Amino acid sequence: MTNNQRLVYIALLAAQAVIISLIERAIPSPFAIAPGAKLGLANIITCMALYTLPVKDASKVVMIRIILATLLGGTISSFMYSAAGAALSFIGMCSVKKLGPSRISLIGVSVAGAILHNIGQLTIASWVAQTWTVLLYLPVLSFFGILSGIAMGMVANYLLNHVEQLHYYRSLQEMKYTPLNQVS
Template sequence: MLQSMTKNQKIVYIALLAAQAVVIGLVERAIPFPFTFAPGAKLGLANLVTLLAIYTLPFKDSFMVVAIRLILNTLLGGTLSTFMIGFSGALFSYFGMFLIKNLGGSKVSTIGVSTAGGILHNIGQLVAVSLLYHSWSFMVYLPIISFIGVFSGFAIGICATFLMERIQLLRQFKMEQMTKQKELKS
């Protein structure tokens, strides 16, 4: 029988996830991305942490991880416009992944949830850019960055599945979250 996490353990876990997401985001920002045909395109590796949070924490706590990541990455080198674009992409992605995971249940794998999140992140960002610059012509990039989103989401889903199967702490939080969800449905 798994022992339930204490409030302090959960707070530390949330802080660790947020810190990892910030570091991954900063490292990714420093790496030049080879796809110059899609300005601003990147792999979205910090979404690995978002996916882990969705699978191992309740809604409020997993959303807190995403919010902390966005705020800290903006404070550590972003601008207001990058925050708005990132926030829009993160919201579309987060809520989409959360809904798909919870409504799809065992019919949708972690890889499927992550792939949908990659596409939704790109849609959210393009909507934000279009609204910021008052032009829907930016949507022309949707097919290109959707392909990148599918590829990235698939790879991130594989990584998340691997990590949740092999890291004891992630398994423990995931099992606790699944138990709580089953209790709520009963």
């Protein structure tokens, strides 16, 4: 990937992520029984970025998404929640992915991201409300987090395998991690 290609690719992913999170905000929450739970569609983009870009560039995609989505119709408090959730889930997803493709698939990475996102948000919520009993709500949220995490992991996996360019970027990314001296 040349430098320009990489920049355009980051910008494309970030733009898609922003649009997806805006669209998601317009959909009424499908989990009406659990207030606060949502689909987490933007997780697809984070997964795709993680598998096709270096960690540094993937974090740029996430940061741009959070900032732009907040500017386009969020509030400071919603920024705090999504930033905490996104930071925690991104760190978690990166470290989980380090286990290697033979041990963990996109589904695991996506589920870990979804649950850690919930943990991050609830931690901020309990800090704002000054009572840690808010965290008692965690099992409900993480149950829906697992469901949506599996779904989003499958979608991301499907995209990575079937969109030719993404597939190519992914193989480039995986090649970089296999030491060169082993090949020769």
